Structures are given as C-alpha cells and as structure tokens.
Amino acid sequence: MTQLVWFRNDLRVSDHSALTETCQGHDSEVKAIFLWTPEQWQQHDYGLARQYSIRSALVTLARDLAQLGIPLTILHAKTWMSGVDQLIGFARTHKVSQLAFHREFGWDEVQRDQYAINQTREAGMETWIGEDRVGFDPATLLTRQGEMYRVFTPFKKRWLSQHAETPLAAPLPVPSPTGPEVSELPDIPEVNWPGSAELPLNEHEAHDHLSEFSKTMPDYKTLRDLPATEGTSRLSAALASGAISLRQCMHSAFSHPNVDSAGVQTWLSELIWREFYHYLLYWRPEIARHKPFYPRWDAFPWQQDETALHRWQQGQTGVPIVDAGMRQLVQTGWMHNRVRMIVAMYLVKLLKIDWRQGERWFAQQLLDIDLASNNGGWQWCASTGVDAAPYFRIFNPYTQSERFDPQGSYIRRWVPELASVPAAAIHKPTQQLAQHMGYSQPLVDYKRARAETLAFFKKL
Template sequence: MPKQLVWFRNDLRTCDHTPLSEALLAAHKQNSDLVAAFIWSPAQLQQQGAGAPKLAAYQQALDALNEDLAALGVELQIITAPTWQQGVTDLIALCARLGVQDIYCHYEPGWDERLRDGQFHTQAPADLELHRSNDLYSAPPRQLLTQQGNFYKVFTPYKKNLLAQLLEGLVAPRPVPNNGFPALAVKPLALGERFIWSNPLQLPVLEQQAHERLDDFMAQMNDYRDLRDFPAQAGTSLLSTSLALGTLSSRQIIWTIAQHNGLNGDNTYLSEILWREFYKYLLAWQPELCLGQAFNKKWDHFPWRTDPVLLQRWQDGQTGVPIVDAAARQLNQTGWMHNRLRMVSAMYLVKILQVDWRQGEAWFARQLADFDFAANNGGWQWVASTGVDATPYFRIFNPHEQSRRFDPDGDFIRRYVPELAPLANKAIHQPTPELALQLGYPLPVADYKAARVDTLSKFKKLGQAYEQHN
C-alpha cells in the first residue's frame, strides 16, 4: 500500500526536488510505497492565461517525468479535472483509496495556488498531512526583509541581501534520489487533447535538455553581458521554459554558476536569475498582483484606449514599426520572444498605442511557452511604470532607435519581416512610406512623436491629480 505521495506542480523534475527526496526517505524508513500525482487541468491553466505553447510544453515535460519516475519505481498518476478545485477533491479521494497519509509538495505563492492549498486543508481528513517545502526560492521570502522589517520593493538591496545569504550558506542541489525501488514499465499518460507547439527554436523543455543547455551555456556566460541585448544573436540561455515548468530549478542554475564563476554580484546572468526570484518573492508578499492589480496605484487610472483593431495589429505584427512587428511575429511563430524585444514591444503597446498593459500581458501569456505569471506580470508592470522598481513613466523607448542600436544590420527584422528584406540596413528600421507601400508593408499605426508627447502629458496630469488627493 503506498503511504507517501508526491504532488507535482510547477516542478516537473526528479533532480533537486526536495519533496520527492523527502517522500522517498520516508517511504524507506516506513518500508512503504510511494506514488506521484499531478492535477492536469488545461482549463484552469487557460483561465490563468496560458495558451497552446505552454500547455504543449507541460504535456511534453509530464511525459518525460512519467518515464523518469518509472525508472525510479514511482508511478505518476494523472488527475484530469476541469478545475484545481475538482482536482483537489479527486486527489483527496485518491489518497483515501491508496491509503496515503503524507503528501509532499512545493509551496507556490500565486493566488489560485493558495486557494487550492487552502481548499486541500479544508477538505482533507485530519490524518492526511501536507508537507510543503519552500525551496522554490533560494532563500525563503520571510527571511529577506529590509532593516525596517518590510519586504523589499527595490531590486538592488534585495539582491544584495539574498546574495549575502547565498554566500553564507549556498545549498547544493539534491541529486536524483537513488532509492533502490525496481523500475516500472512506462504507461503512457492520459492527458486528453494534445496541444500543438512545434518549438522551432528548440527551446529546452525537458529536464535532461535543460541540464545539457545549462552546461553548454556556462561556456558562453562571460559573453552574456555583451550579447544578451541583440536579438539576432544567440546570446541568452533560452532556459526560461524549463524554469517556468520547473524542469530546472533556479538553485541548480545558481549552484552551477557558483561552480564556474563564484557568486559575484557583477555577474549579469546571475542578476537576471535573481530578477526572476524577485518577482516570485513579490508574489509571496503581494498575491493580489494575480488579480490584475497595479502595484503602484498612482498610475492605475491612466485613460487607456480600447481599440481592438489596434491591439490586433500589434498582436499580428502589422503596426508598421519593423522591430515591433518582427518581435510579434517571433512570438507568434516560435512561442518565445527575446527579452530586449519584450521590453520594446510592450513599451510600444502601452506608451505609444496607450493600450492597457493587462491586454498585452494576457497576449504574451497566451503565446509564450515560458509564460510565468510572476515574470510576465513583473515585466509588464515594469514597462507600464506601475510595477515594483519599475521604469519611470517618462522613460519611453523609441522603437526605431532601439532597432538601430540592437539590430544594427537589420538581420533580425529580415528574419521575421521578410517583406522588408530587400531594404538597405539604413532604411530597414524605419522605411519611408513610399518604400513601405512598394513592399506591401503597412504604414505606422501611430505617429510616434505625437503619441509620446500625449502619453507624457497624460501621465503628468495623473501624477498631479494623485499628489493632490493623497
């Protein structure tokens, strides 16, 4: 009879998985069996914003996890449910059927995730215990406070404190547990409808792919600072999908960086990993961010434009601004967008087209294989100036300048906006109306300069009104 159960969530790996290691240890001590479970609810994930690329990536990662667990002698049971609420009820029923007394899982900070765990506590019988490990984070959020005892709202001091803690006691990732259970035959998972995503960039999704990519990337980490802003170059790690699914843990990355370069606050790659943690840390303190709320209420009443046609043009890569359109088409074709372009594209939607950042956030969520609520919301609120440690409202990227700077030869634009390929490097960033018409490329949907002035004046007015009333 299995007595221990590992409840997998956004942690679809066997390496550095504390709940799995702890459950195996308990199973050995008590000479009992171990089973694993996952609540598969595409409808719930879609309601949270995810689209086909993320759902397909989930299915691929689950299939691989199923095989890896079978090799460890652990069966993965899929609980298919229309909602997590139903899934939790079914999980409790499964535990009753199998005689499970202890469930091991990771703590997750999001709003729905808290409701899910709260519901578990309400429904579960008293003798069914949930052991939650907190190592989604490299240091528990409650341990990272300002000198005044508040949570951090600025990244740099947060990072300093976190790094100091890591330097004091960096914990090595746990190896894949060696449990001595006989391997099981692999049974295919019943995951229902299969979602389609062709992954043309070959982003690492599975645990093994993520480990291989991480090792390869270490050889180019020193070039990251110089290359990471150029979308035509392969300068970034592409590990975001693995991190979003939890096929790779951030501790594994931090540990690997430490082995190669030590933990140094000047390491740009390490800083980006810590930005990711910062946004997750904020969710632990401010779960209301999941409800569409702006962190900084000052800009919450910006008079956003509601213009479905404009939004559609931006989504389709038909704004007439080449770098913005190339970015949108990269997203639509591959399920991923380069970080520099996420900023440029989001900034254009919010501060030039004056569309509510929440609409852009939802579109990215639906199209990205690496969709991660905390990082996506953090990124959008950074751009919109409503976020924690966000860019000031008056900082508005000029997309043409960004294009000249970060895609100087127009290689990236040519790749994704082939109709502009015949243009010379100088002309490709901002084609004249004559050239655009000749090549069948749309004219810009907005007058950049006028829109910028209008946005600045609206922000300024809003700021003044806010100061008067607060």
C-alpha cells in the same frame, strides 16, 4: 502504506526535495500525481503554448519516474479545487499516509494549497511542504524596517549577502529507485499548439542546454541584448515548468570557473530579478488579479482600440522591430527580453493600450509564461509597478532597433517582407519602401504618440 508526491511547476526528478524526502527513509510505496486542469489554466489566461510546455516536461517526467519505480497518475479536473477533491479521493483509495509538494505563490495557488492541507488533515494524512520556486523564504528577506523590498538593487544586495551567509543547498541528485521499473506510462493529452519551440522544454534538454550555455555565460553581459544572437540561456520555459530548478541554475553560475566575470554576475542578477518578482507575488498576491502595484495608475485613460491591439498582436504595426518580436512570439512561444521591453513599451506608451491586454496576450502565447515575471515585466514597462521604469522613460523603437539589431538580421528573420532591405533602411522603412515591399504603414507617429502619453502621465 503509500507516500504521494504532487508535481506542479517542478516537473523533474533531480533536485526535487519533495521527491527526495518521499523516497528516502521510508519503506512505503511511492506514487506521483499531476492535475491536468486546462480550464483552470485558461482562467489564468495560460494558452496552448504553456500546455505544450507542461506536456513536454511531463512526458519525460513520467518516463524518468517509471525508471525509479514510481507510477505517475494524471488526474483530469476542471479546476484546481475539484482536482484537490480527486487527489484526496485517490489518496484515500491508495491508503496514502503522506502527501508531499512544493509551495507556490499566487492568489489561486495559495487558496488551492490551503484547501489541500485542510482536506489532507481531515483524511488523517500528513503533509510535507518544501520551498522550490525561490531561493529563500520570502518572509525572511526583509528590509531593516521589516518590510518587503520595493527596490531591486538593495534586494539583490540582501539576497547575495543571505547567500554568502547561508548558501543555497547544492542541488539534490536523482533519488535511487524505490522499486522495479514501472512498465505502464500515463496517457498525457496531446496539445495542438501550432508553434514551433526553439527552447529546451524537458529536464534532459534543459540540462544539456545549461551546460552549453555555461560556455558562453562569461559573455552574457555583452550578448544578452542582441536579439539576433543566441546570447541568453533560453531556460525560461524550463524554469517556469520546473523542468530545471532555480538552485541548479544558481549553482551553475556560483560554481562557474569565471564566476567573477561581468557575464556570470549579470546572469545571476537576472535570476535575482526573477526572485524579486516572485517575492512581490508572495507579499502582494493581489497582483495576480490584474491590479497595478500602485493603484493611482488605474486612472490612466487607456485607449479601447481593437484594431490597433489586433495589429500589435499579429505583428502588423509597421514598426519592424516590434513586428519581428510579435511574430517570434506567436511562431515560437518565446521572445527575446530586449524585444519584450520594446513591444511592451510600444503597446502601453505609444498605442496607450492597457498593459493588462499585453500581459494577457503574452500569457496566451508564451511557453515560459510565469505570472510573477510576466506581471513584473509588464508593470515595469508600464511604469505602474515596483522599481519600474519612470513614466517619462519611453523607448524609441527605431533607435532601439538600430542599437540592438544594427544589421537588421533579427528583423529579416521574422519579417520576411523586409528580407531584402539593407540595414540602413530596415529599421524605419519610408512610406514608399514599405508600400513597395508589401509591409504595413506605422500605426502611430512616434513623436506625437510620445508627447500625448507624457501629457497624460503628467496630469496623473
């Protein structure tokens, strides 16, 4: 008999409960499978960056599994549903008795998994399903009224009290080998993403990076808003593909010698924001279908301005901090969180372009694209979401730039046209200076655009 582990967004061998469950206590052969589904990813707006990130984690996973005596098979399918049919065919051929995987949230993910469960049952196999994306089952973390949380702070309190009562299990070690090393590795498609990643993408890199980051974790609160500084963990792509687990990150914070420092506590808080958005996706999977959390905001008269959208995407808006962020995104598949908020507010509240256009562009460009966090981030900035920024909160990109990139170092790195401009002039170059440096003129006037948006929101 054979046991099969289905890898999805959990591309690692340590702290992998489905793998551990499959390897321990069974004498049967263990195999692993992954569905390579570029068309399905495209339907979700996931671009080459995300495929590149998956590929990078998969290459390492295949090697690590081979050392454990477990062959990884890559099945190529157009969609998840046809992939499940192939997976069941594979399972029948190899006389699989149990299929193990981790649960995922999201509209299509839930349909896929229900189909897989039904097909597995029909084929006479068992299924084993574990929790991996989040710390606690979302169905167990409810308000006193028995409802989902819509506000972050009480959610965080509840999450932490749950953790105090029943701490997250310590991360699992890598299972012992189940047989001799497998010599043949699967062919994993090349992905020609033109960017250059500055993030850890596979399991080994992610762990090295986490132990480096834990040295500065106590300073996270002061450093995290400065885009020119490497003050954040940059683990988002590894968390999205599952090259590192949430439990491993949480464990490194909770067991940190300075766990009570503001820095470590703030980092924990950010991980809990990730939980918050994943729980929302669990309770309201329709947000995966581009619906605002509060439908009243659908009436906002979004502008159809292809030129402005294109200039925003390419980092040619004439606002240096916005352009720096958008260029960092395209070139490296990642953008600093503070700058994500600035560019998102700029698109939605100053260009008045539908937040879903921004959500889609981010999905196409990010290595760390994660439906729940991306949607949560966009709906927060657009004020259409749960516990979002109030509608009248509109970031002034120029003052944000002065505050968080005071020397202009971040701008200089990503907007080389302005490399020689001194700090005092770099945040808002004059018309003459921009012309002289070959830099774009601003797409909109901040004050006028802000006033128009406020007027629209007030009408709603």
